Amino acid sequence: MARTSAIKLLLIGFNDDNAEDIISTFRRAGKVAHSKLINDGKELQEQLSDSHWDLAFFDAVHSKLSIAQCGQILRHANVDLPFIYLSDDENIPLPDTSVSLVLSNQNRARLLFFAQRELEALASRRELDATKAALLEEQQRNALLLDSHQDAVCYITDGMIIYANTLFCQQVGHDDLDGFPIVDLICNKDQDRFKNALKKQPGNSDGSTLEISFLSSDEQELKSSVTCNNASYDGEACVQLTLHEAGSGAATGHLDATTGLANRKHFAQLLQDFVDAQRNSNSSLIVLQLDNFDKFRRDLNLHNTETLIQALSERLQALIPAQYYGRIADDLFAVIAHHVPSQRALETSQEALKAIESEIIEVKKQSLQCHFSAAIMPINHLTTPHAATLLDQCFETVQSIAADGGNAAEIYHRDRQQLQRSDEISTLIEEAFADQRLQILFQPIINLSDAEGDYYEASLDIRDWQEGEVTAGEMLRVVEKEPNNNKLDRWIVVETTKVLAKKRAAGEDTKLTINLSGNVFHDSEFCSWLSVAMKAAGLPGSALILQFSEESIASSLKPALDCCRQLESLGIGLAVRNFGRSQDGNKFLEHIKPALIKPGVRKTDSLSADEIREIIQGGRQLNSRVLIPNVSSAASLAVLWQLGPDFIQGSYVQDPSTEMSYEFAAFG
Incomplete structure (x- = not known):
């Protein structure tokens, strides 16, 4: 049990003197114990349904309630409760399947030792249950994020769709595509070309883009741009397809032509909408600047620099899970990480920066090593509600990091006044309020x-x-x-x-x-x-x-x-x-x-x-x-x-x- 928790005991069949002796045994060991005496089955049922208990003792010598009745009530209540049977003879077999162990009524030191062991085992089981519940919640959250992703996305293995989000299903005109052969969605004229692209993709570290015509459920042809990337879904290697309809995204000026991410104007709108709706969600804005960008541009020329930016964009998306991504300047990327507190966003960014620094990126037979400066802006109830201000503040921070050598990530902190003891009282309080x-x-x-x-x-x-x-x-x-x-x-x-x-x-x-x-x-x-x-x-x-x-x-x-x-x-x-x-x-x-x-x-x-x-x-x-x-x-x-x-x-x-x-x- 946790150090600060009181131990809650059910004492079945005990008289007042024996019950006090049990409680005193725990208190002498420095444990806080609260107890409830149980004398009949109805009372036991009520306590099991109304409260959470940590340990139950059964006095075989004095109890009017039989151990069989107790066991039946415990099984019916379906509670995880260590149940210790106290008898004059501890060498007898377990009298009921609900009983954890049999102990002598006389040896209090031995009772305390085994009771503590049962409590530790119970705490481990409860911790495991909490971990399983947290894992299930995280899986549900991840599924929700995938389903609400801003892009139409599906995942394919062995030619079968193992997951397609709602937007992907809507764009190709189907309600559900899980378990559906991907080639059955593609027009005959493009099937061979698409199959070849899928075969080559696992050996291709970079993503590939091709124009494909999909066939909707009503036999309508949908011309689309598809980006293929290597991915993992539920621990299984697969190919991720990102679908961009003709006439949307890049065609309407929302996407950056090189990376396929939201451009500066569109990302600023996405950020403003996010702050308006999710300002209290404890999320993070991450802005990343490619260090030494001017040198890369001089050495590589414009076209090859964009090739480098595309490769880095794909790595950032793989390393930093987020709801929205954008390219907001030639050398600046921005990310909105929903429900990711600033400290966790900082740790994720640091890991991403370290991973990118350790990689060698090949551009036109040139081996390049890159690193970034990153600023993390907390998005919470204290955040300014203006997207432009948030981006400007992050930009100032990455500029400062880059000036100090770059290749680092920091959480943005507003410059504040020191609350000096020598200040005027009214000034002191006003500064405290102004700086939140x-x-x-x-x-x-x-x-x-x-x-x-x-x-x-x-x-x-x-x-x-x-x-x-x-x-x-x-x-x-x-x-x-x-x-x-x-x-x-x-x-x-x-x-x-x-x-x-x-x-x-x-x-x-x-x-x-x-x-x-x-x-x-x-x-x-x-x-x-x-x-x-x-x-x-x-x-x-x-x-x-x-x-x-x-x-x-x-x-x-x-x-x-x-x-x-x-x-x-x-x-x-x-x-x-x-x-x-x-x-x-x-x-x-x-x-x-x-x-x-x-x-x-x-x-x-x-x-x-x-x-x-x-x-x-x-x-x-x-x-x-x-x-x-x-x-x-x-x-x-x-x-x-x-x-x-x-x-x-x-x-x-x-x-x-x-x-x-x-x-x-x-x-x-």
């Missing part, structure tokens, strides 16, 4: 008390932070020097509540603690603005807790009290971070009545047991729930179980991330 440096991170909070719902804490973060820049925490502190500056806090609320609203709309009882600055206390319209924003998002007040530092409350106690009363009228809780940092903090916090307190601890520090007891005692005096951060290990969690805070969070649970995606059920 701000983001929200969410960290799950584990509930150890009787509170209802799933909890997260939302915090401001600086994207791509560098040493020497102001941190997000510092930004929240320094903005308080301008009490009337409310832009940052309102932006945080808008961004976090958008995510929370989507989460709750999916039916999840999610509650969010949002970290804000003390400027909220001086924003007289904040609470009324927040009320309108919550109604628009469909959020109840109970779904939100606004968290402020103890220092901010202490320095603005009267406006903090007014704000607290207004938040209370909206049903919104108030939480205190950095609890314990101010002298006499408990005295003024008695007036605030915080719903939650969180001690101020550096990320690299941890609290001692005595410090935690003192914090919990302070929380009880305020009638506030207590959150202990920085839980980084099973050992620290075991201590906290005994001390009794209401909530915990830390790397042992999950580090902060840009999504609220934690599986709370994994913790029980």
Whole structure:
């Protein structure tokens, strides 16, 4: 099982003492275990259908439910669940086919060893199932990409079509061509010439183009230009046919005459359409420039240079899978890779550049070695919606790479201002917004008390932070020097509540603690603005807790009290971070009545047991729930179980991330 997951146990036929003994065995080994006692078959059926379990134990000595009944229920439920039979004699044969192994009820060390082995085997099986599901999804995605390819494409082996995309079928006038002999689609006058081209193609490293007349299903002749290339489909060597109808593509000026790719104007339109429709798809634009192009053109002449460009175009298409390809200048290629994040596009580009550099390309008996400079532009919600700007920005990057020697790939990064601590506060925040440096991170909070719902804490973060820049925490502190500056806090609320609203709309009882600055206390319209924003998002007040530092409350106690009363009228809780940092903090916090307190601890520090007891005692005096951060290990969690805070969070649970995606059920 994963290090951060609680083990979920089904205990069948156990009394309370024996069940607690089993759970204690796991806890002493540093494992978090949650259990459910089962005493009858109906209850077992309900638990198997309603929840996911990791391990089941059967007490053969005390169980009123027979092992045969249990086995029948498990088989009917069709769940993958290790089932351990505990008996006074572990040398007996397996009493049922559902039983994984038989162990003695007396030897707890042996029980723990074999239980861990079963859990590891279960984790391996689940990982295998997840991998198979991911593979199937990838195969379906690849099939979809092929089917929606911008060109009419089919794949042929031994003269039979093994796959033809929708566009190819449409152009030759058939609904389905899989398993169809390709020659039956071609007019008699061209069949011999086409057969010869197919025979020669496997030995031809370059593609070949020929004019062919196809015969549609209604006996109409369709004159077309066909490009043949060696390819692989489902691991089988084959020939790829790319079909260009006369009067389309190159004939209408959409395609580059040399490569058959989209020309600059058409590619720019394809990119604009893609950005308009798929801006949030986490895709990539790749622009590649042939290094030393002027030298090749001087040495080869114009015609031979175009021959070289054609060969390189075919290699790039083979090495970089994508949805759209274009030649946007004499020495520039562009690629739109759908659902390919920028980091993966960078790795693919680097592999392609390395492969091309290692190859020798023959042009008119001259052996040439080529390499490219490549720029990768992420296409996501932060991307400018203008295709021309994207291409210009990529061009600037490849020019810079080429000037440094070329033969490299980089992800485009917008030039940005350093967020200096010495800057004016308003300037600092405006630059952060202008450079899109701000983001929200969410960290799950584990509930150890009787509170209802799933909890997260939302915090401001600086994207791509560098040493020497102001941190997000510092930004929240320094903005308080301008009490009337409310832009940052309102932006945080808008961004976090958008995510929370989507989460709750999916039916999840999610509650969010949002970290804000003390400027909220001086924003007289904040609470009324927040009320309108919550109604628009469909959020109840109970779904939100606004968290402020103890220092901010202490320095603005009267406006903090007014704000607290207004938040209370909206049903919104108030939480205190950095609890314990101010002298006499408990005295003024008695007036605030915080719903939650969180001690101020550096990320690299941890609290001692005595410090935690003192914090919990302070929380009880305020009638506030207590959150202990920085839980980084099973050992620290075991201590906290005994001390009794209401909530915990830390790397042992999950580090902060840009999504609220934690599986709370994994913790029980």
